[in-house]
Every structure is written in C-alpha cells, then in structure tokens.
Amino acid sequence: MFQVRLMTIDDYDRVIQLMKGTDGVSIRDADSRESTLRYLERNPGLSFIAELGGAIVGCIMAGHDGRxxxxxxLLVLPEHRRKGVANALVERCLLELEGLGIKKSHIDVLKTNSVASKFWARKGWKLRTDIDRYSIIRGDSENA
Ligand SMILES: CC(C)(COP(=O)(O)OP(=O)(O)OC[C@H]1O[C@@H](n2cnc3c(N)ncnc32)[C@H](O)[C@@H]1OP(=O)(O)O)[C@@H](O)C(=O)NCCC(=O)NCCS
Structure with a gap:
C-alpha cells in the first residue's frame, strides 16, 4: 500500500523527472529548484508525495493566498494509476487547506488533458465556464 508524506525540497530532482515524463503536466521556469523551494517555504505542509516501497509514485503541490x-x-506514474493514489493526494491537500480555513480551491487543467478532466469531474470538481483566465509575463521569458 502506498504512503502519503510531505514533499520536501530533497524530493525535487525525482519530482521533476516524474513531471518531465508525464503528458499533461507543463514545466516552466517557475519550476526551478529555487522557485520550488520558495513555494514549499511559503506553503508549508501543503505539498505531498505518494511513495511505494521507497519509490515516488505520485505527487501534488498546493498553496493558498489567504482566501x-x-x-x-498532480501526477501519478502510469503503472500506479486507478488505485486511488491521486484521490489520496488531493484529499490530503484539501484536508490541510480546510484546516487553515480555506474551503474553496482551484486547479488549472490543460483543455487537451482529457484524462485529468475525467478525474476532476469524477471527484465532483465543477468545470468553470463562467471565467476566462488572463495571464501576463513580465520580462522576455516565453516559459515563465
Ligand atoms: C489524473 C491522474 C492524476 C489520476 O490519478 P489516479 O491515481 O489514477 O486517480 P485515482 O485512482 O485516485 O482515481 C480517482 C477517481 O478518478 C477516476 N479516474 C481516474 N482516472 C480516470 C480516467 N482516466 N478516466 C476516468 N476516470 C478516471 C477513478 O475512477 C476514480 O474514481 P472513484 O474514486 O470514484 O473510484 C493520473 O491519470 C495522471 O497522473 N495523469 C497524468 C498527469 C495529469 O494529467 N495530472 C493532472 C493535471 S491537472
């Protein structure tokens, strides 16, 4: 049975390797080691790893802005999918967020990621059709 534990910066290399090999997950400049450390320090106790026999089989990162x-x-290795790993990771995040008084959360999903869409819909998350997200990049990096 897999275990869920807190993610630390020591997991960074293995998590990035996992992300690089997973369709539907984008890696940006904001996923550098330095940025990830800042993220984990700003959002303690909210990012998790799923481990099985010492190997990382899934992960999730979460934060909040006070509201x-x-x-x-969120990702799970293909050979460990459909066993409740993602469900456990998401539930842990939502539980910890709730403990901090955060009762509503969001996730961005690439429109092309039909597997993820099915997962979130199955878990009761509502697809927002009433909102368009606008983004801007300061500086000249196209991959910020
Ligand atoms: C999406 C993803 C994280 C799901 O991980 P998982 O560990 O297989 O999910 P779970 O086993 O916890 O499944 C949870 C629920 O979603 C459903 N589900 C999961 N994958 C599904 C799929 N491909 N199609 C339909 N339903 C699916 C399960 O039936 C399950 O429902 P239940 O709890 O009522 O039984 C995994 O497919 C993945 O890593 N995909 C690639 C990365 C990605 O797209 N991440 C999300 C970015 S937003």
Whole structure:
C-alpha cells in the first residue's frame, strides 16, 4: 500500500523527472529548484508525495493566498494509476487547506488533458465556464 508524506525540497530532482515524463503536466521556469523551494517555504505542509516501497509514485503541490487554495502538479506514474493514489493526494491537500480555513480551491487543467478532466469531474470538481483566465509575463521569458 502506498504512503502519503510531505514533499520536501530533497524530493525535487525525482519530482521533476516524474513531471518531465508525464503528458499533461507543463514545466516552466517557475519550476526551478529555487522557485520550488520558495513555494514549499511559503506553503508549508501543503505539498505531498505518494511513495511505494521507497519509490515516488505520485505527487501534488498546493498553496493558498489567504482566501482560495490552488492545486498543481498532480501526477501519478502510469503503472500506479486507478488505485486511488491521486484521490489520496488531493484529499490530503484539501484536508490541510480546510484546516487553515480555506474551503474553496482551484486547479488549472490543460483543455487537451482529457484524462485529468475525467478525474476532476469524477471527484465532483465543477468545470468553470463562467471565467476566462488572463495571464501576463513580465520580462522576455516565453516559459515563465
Ligand atoms: C489524473 C491522474 C492524476 C489520476 O490519478 P489516479 O491515481 O489514477 O486517480 P485515482 O485512482 O485516485 O482515481 C480517482 C477517481 O478518478 C477516476 N479516474 C481516474 N482516472 C480516470 C480516467 N482516466 N478516466 C476516468 N476516470 C478516471 C477513478 O475512477 C476514480 O474514481 P472513484 O474514486 O470514484 O473510484 C493520473 O491519470 C495522471 O497522473 N495523469 C497524468 C498527469 C495529469 O494529467 N495530472 C493532472 C493535471 S491537472
């Protein structure tokens, strides 16, 4: 049975390797080691690893802005999918966020990621059709 534990910066290399090999997950400049450390320090106790026999089989990162929670980088290794790993990771995040008084959370999903869409819908998350997200990049990096 897999275990869920807190993610630390020591997991960074293995998590990035996992992300690189997973369709539907984008890696940006904001996923550098330095940015990830800042993220984990700003959002303690909200990012998790699923481990099985010492190997990382899934992960999720989460934070909040004082009002809303934001989940990202949920992924599970293909050979460990459909066994409740993602469900456990998401539930742990939502539980911890709730403990901080954050009762509503968001996740961005690429429109092309039909597997993720099915997962979130199955778990009761509502697809927002009433909102368009606008983004801007300061500086000249196209991959910020
Ligand atoms: C999406 C993803 C994280 C799901 O992980 P998982 O561990 O297989 O999910 P779980 O086993 O916890 O499934 C939870 C629920 O979602 C449903 N589900 C999961 N994958 C599904 C799929 N491909 N199609 C339909 N339903 C699916 C399960 O039936 C389950 O429902 P239940 O709790 O009522 O039984 C995994 O497919 C993945 O890593 N995909 C690639 C990365 C990605 O797209 N991440 C999300 C970015 S937003």
């Amino acid at each position: 809303r929670g934001y989940l990202q980088h």
